[in-house]
Amino acid sequence: MAFDYEKYLRVDHLPHIWCPGCGHGIIFKALLRAIDSLKLEKDDVMLVSGIGCASRLPGYADFNTLHTTHGRALPFAIGAKVINPKLNVIITSGDGDAVAIGGNHFIHTCRRNVDMTLIIFNNSIYGMTGGQVSPTTPFGAFAATTPYGNLSYHLDFLKLAEGAEATFIARATSYHVKLLEQVIREAIAHKGFSVVEVMEDCPTAYGRRNKFRSAVDMMRVWKDKCVMVDQFRQLSPEEQQGKIPIGIFRQVQRWEFVDELHRIAELAQQAPEGE
Amino acid sequence: MPGPKFRAGLRLMSGNEAMAEAALYAGCRFFAGYPITPSTEIAEVLALRLPQVGGFFLQMEDEIASMAAVLGASLAGAKSMTATSGPGFSLKQENIGYGCIAEIPCVVVDVQRGGPSTGMPTKPMQSDIMQARWGTHGDHPIIALYPDSVEEAFWETIRAFNLAERYRTPVILLSDEVVGHMRERMFLPKLATVSVYNRRKPRREPDRYVPYEGGTQDVPTMAAFGTGYRYHVTGLFHDRTGFPTNDPAIIETELRRLHRKIERGYNEIVKWEEFFLDDAEEVIVAFGCTARSARAAVKRLRSRDRKVGLFRLKTIWPFPDRAIRQIARRAQTKQFLVPEMNNGQILGEVQRVVAGKCAVDGLQRLDTEMITPRQIMRALRES
Numbered sequence: 001m002a003f004d005y006e007k008y009l010r011v012d013h014l015p016h017i018w019c020p021g022c023g024h025g026i027i028f029k030a031l032l033r034a035i036d037s038l039k040l041e042k043d044d045v046m047l048v049s050g051i052g053c054a055s056r057l058p059g060y061a062d063f064n065t066l067h068t069t070h071g072r073a074l075p076f077a078i079g080a081k082v083i084n085p086k087l088n089v090i091i092t093s094g095d096g097d098a099v100a101i102g103g104n105h106f107i108h109t110c111r112r113n114v115d116m117t118l119i120i121f122n123n124s125i126y127g128m129t130g131g132q133v134s135p136t137t138p139f140g141a142f143a144a145t146t147p148y149g150n151l152s153y154h155l156d157f158l159k160l161a162e163g164a165e166a167t168f169i170a171r172a173t174s175y176h177v178k179l180l181e182q183v184i185r186e187a188i189a190h191k192g193f194s195v196v197e198v199m200e201d202c203p204t205a206y207g208r209r210n211k212f213r214s215a216v217d218m219m220r221v222w223k224d225k226c227v228m229v230d231q232f233r234q235l236s237p238e239e240q241q242g243k244i245p246i247g248i249f250r251q252v253q254r255w256e257f258v259d260e261l262h263r264i265a266e267l268a269q270q271a272p273e274g275e
Numbered sequence: 276m277p278g279p280k281f282r283a284g285l286r287l288m289s290g291n292e293a294m295a296e297a298a299l300y301a302g303c304r305f306f307a308g309y310p311i312t313p314s315t316e317i318a319e320v321l322a323l324r325l326p327q328v329g330g331f332f333l334q335m336e337d338e339i340a341s342m343a344a345v346l347g348a349s350l351a352g353a354k355s356m357t358a359t360s361g362p363g364f365s366l367k368q369e370n371i372g373y374g375c376i377a378e379i380p381c382v383v384v385d386v387q388r389g390g391p392s393t394g395m396p397t398k399p400m401q402s403d404i405m406q407a408r409w410g411t412h413g414d415h416p417i418i419a420l421y422p423d424s425v426e427e428a429f430w431e432t433i434r435a436f437n438l439a440e441r442y443r444t445p446v447i448l449l450s451d452e453v454v455g456h457m458r459e460r461m462f463l464p465k466l467a468t469v470s471v472y473n474r475r476k477p478r479r480e481p482d483r484y485v486p487y488e489g490g491t492q493d494v495p496t497m498a499a500f501g502t503g504y505r506y507h508v509t510g511l512f513h514d515r516t517g518f519p520t521n522d523p524a525i526i527e528t529e530l531r532r533l534h535r536k537i538e539r540g541y542n543e544i545v546k547w548e549e550f551f552l553d554d555a556e557e558v559i560v561a562f563g564c565t566a567r568s569a570r571a572a573v574k575r576l577r578s579r580d581r582k583v584g585l586f587r588l589k590t591i592w593p594f595p596d597r598a599i600r601q602i603a604r605r606a607q608t609k610q611f612l613v614p615e616m617n618n619g620q621i622l623g624e625v626q627r628v629v630a631g632k633c634a635v636d637g638l639q640r641l642d643t644e645m646i647t648p649r650q651i652m653r654a655l656r657e658s
Contacts, residue, residue: 010507013518043503048347059507059518064500066350067509068343069373075307075340079347079355082331083305084501087351108336261331268326269280 008032008042010062017056019127021207021215023174023200027121028057030177031090034185046087048077050102052094053128053202054121071101074109077116085258088188089116095136096126099157103135106157109193110164112257117187117194120157123202131205142209158197162250167192169250171229173222174200176246183248192256199244280328281466288461290428290454291358294384295320297432298356300469303382304330305355307344309337309363312396313452314386317358338366342383346370349379350508352499354436358384361394361403364410371445372411373510375533378487378495380439380474382432384448386455387563389643398643399452401563402617407447408592414530416537418544419447419592423566425459431589437472438544442536443494449591451616453564453645477504486517487529493536537593545595548587551577555584556609557655558602560625562588564645565614571648576655582607583655588621596628603629612654614638614646 009032018024035045045063049055051070058065064087068076073091081089098120099106109118125143126132133143135155142149161169168190172180180198187194201207201218212218225244227235232245281300288296295317298306306325308318322332331348335341338359345355359367364385374381387403389395403410407419418438422431432448439446477484477496486506487495498504511519512526520526537544551573552558561569566587576583586602588595602608610633613622622637629635638654640646 042505044501046500059509062505064505065507066347066500067507067511068346069369069510072339072343072370075335075343076347076350078333079305079307079344079349080351080500081347082333082344083348083351083353084499087501104336105340108340261333265326265329265331269329271327 003033003036005029005032008035008062010060013060016060018053019204021201021203022053023123023198024054024057024121026174026177027119027180027198027200028060030181031119031184032061033181034188037185038188040088044086044088046077046080046089048073048080048089048091050093050097051128052097052126054092054094055097057092071097072105073097074102074105074118078109078114081114081116082258082261085115085262090188091116091118093118093120094127095120095122095124096134099155099160100135107160107164110161110166110195113165113167113192113254114257115191115193115259117184117190117196119184119187119196119198121200122197123200123206124154125202125206127202127205131202131209143206158195158249161195165254166195166250167252167254168194168248170195170248171197171199171246173226173246174198175219175222176226179246186248186251190251192254281463283463283465286461286463287458288425289316289456289458290422290425290450291316291386291456292320293425293429293461294358294432294448294450295324296463297429298382298436299324299328299330300464300466300471301354301433301436302471302473303354303356303436304328305345305348305353306330306357307333307335307341307348307355308357308359309335309341311338311360311363313388313455314358314360314384316455317384338363339370342367342370345381346374346377346379349381350500352502354380354440356382356384358386360386360388360396361390362392364403364406368410372413372415374445375411375415375417376413376510377508378443378497378533379445380443380497381445382435382439382448383445384450387449387451395643397452399564399645400616400641400643401451401565402620403449404591404617404620407449416444416534417447417592418442418444418537418590419449420589421449421562421591422589423454423563423587425454425457425461427589428454429461433469433471438540440472440474441494441543442540443474443497444537447592449563451563481505485515487513487515489532489536493532493539541593541597544590545593545598546589547595547598548585548589550585550587552584552586552602554582554607556582556607557584558608558611559583559585559651560588560599560611560613560621561585561615562591562621565616568646568648569614569651572651572655575648576652581655594624594628599625599628603632608633611635612638612651614651614654616640616646
């Protein structure tokens with residue numbers, strides 16, 4: 001039976017703003033299927049975003065939705081999660097939003113292990129503003145602000161997440177849709193902070209500047225280069241060259257921040273009077 | 276609410292401590308902040324005290340995150356607060372603007388120090404007056420209060436929360452290094468005697484809730500996220516439903532409502548103290564720590580039969596235009612003097628309101644030292 005997306009959409013607010021060939025719609029659908037398969041109540045789901053193409057997603061979804069300032073979705077989300085822990089908080093963010101202007105919040109939310117899920121829509125470019133270089137733009141690639149090629153090395157922010165002790169780290173792509181849905185589902189179900197990178201494409205702002213003839217050509221890269229992380233780890237360093245690991249990289253249990261805050265508040269309220 | 280956690284009685288407290296304690300009386304249950312002198316004691320007190328009343332304290336990774344977390348917590352239903360000083364106040368500004376347009380109640384304390392930039396962390400200035408008004412971009416309304424004593428710091432903090440909740444807006448609670456750090460006697464009231472206002476919640480069913488419908492007071496009701504009202508909040512221009520719009524007529528209508536809701540509240544929001552003003556020929560307009568010197572100057576000059584009075588601003592923004600204009604129109608009013616620890620930020624406001632009806636002089640000090648009563652007396656003699 002076909003999946004009923006309309007159950008979760010604000011149909012009145014469609015069509016969306018995304019361009020033909022954009023990967024955002026694929027990720028959106030995987031997210032809705034994941035939420036559905038977890039049988040979450042719509043009232044208990046909160047989508048939070050910053051600024052950018054990916055950040056327009058919450059407006060189309062029939063949940064509690066919060067479209068914040070550029071880079072700041074995570075701290076907004078933390079405030080809400082602390083006050084109402086029963087909310088399943090999911091943050092949709094682009095690569096610029098999450099790890100350039102929002103990079104500091106990204107590091108510290110990983111370290112705090114707040115029970116939320118961050119999905120980073122990584123299309124290696126600032127799409128909404130017309131194709132400027134982002135922290136994940138490959139070295140040498142062309143963007144509106146790197147007409148002579150990108151001089152900076154791209155950021156592998158999943159390694160940053162690992163360094164900051166995030167408890168759930170995964171990568172999927174807009175090509176591997178079954179994996180994408182599975183990874184998002186497990187990320188939401190995980191107790192702690194989950195980071196999901198979704199590699200996807202922006203044919204409009206990135207592809208046309210970097211010799212991709214179509215969105216399909218761009219997706220073919222994910223098909224050709226991606227290897228499941230278990231297999232990837234068995235490859236020699238030479239064999240790993242040019243390959244992109246996908247799947248769940250890390251999943252561990254640790255004290256969760258909001259639970260601990262609430263535990264402290266309960267203990268402190270019971271404490272006897274004293275200076 | 277666990278009553279015994281609030282102990283009424285006489286205490287010796289600093290202004291910062293009084294603000295922290297008052298926040299709890301007002302119902303604040305969430306604080307997010309970042310260490311910065313001279314406001315840090317507010318965070319330190321609340322780190323200890325908030326859990327005791329079932330609340331939550333977060334030290335965030337920076338000032339911007341602190342402001343964001345405060346807004347997120349408020350949207351989930353909690354009265355929320357942050358505290359900072361000049362450089363941090365600058366960093367918070369974008370999200371303060373978000374609070375203005377998304378109409379999210381919260382209290383932002385700015386304990387002023389020397390500036391611009393790092394300036395002088397451990398000494399007072401009063402140079403964030405205009406930043407409190409116009410710090411965030413866009414033509415937004417704002418409420419800013421500024422107490423001048425420890426006792427008033429307590430009560431104005433409670434008023435700041437009540438106004439934030441009443442008008443669904445960020446309220447800036449100004450202080451300065453002197454008010455924040457000096458210790459005075461403070462009589463902590465019984466919790467039950469403090470009048471507290473809570474945001475109005477929607478009475479309608481979720482499917483009929485219009486999140487930004489102003490109603491007769493131009494202040495929309497506010498549903499907490501996660502209580503069955505699934506709605507959208509954005510910093511983009513939005514219509515009454517909360518969804519983005521680029522319809523020019525709706526944008527203008529909604530922005531005008533934002534301003535109107537604060538203008539309607541003028542009588543409730545704008546407060547001041549009149550000290551020997553009835554027959555005053557010379558009127559000092561002062562605020563915060565400088566008002567303390569001004570009061571001393573008035574007392575001394577009155578003992579010499581000089582007809583001097585003090586108009587002390589308790590609300591800085593909206594500015595008390597009407598009250599000052601009335602005083603300027605009195606036959607006996609000859610002169611205004613505006614002493615302030617900045618380069619004339621309130622002087623310009625008083626000149627605007629007085630509009631040439633009588634003389635308006637400034638007395639400014641930019642060296643991080645308090646303006647003394649003697650300086651004010653000398654300025655009056657010279658003018």
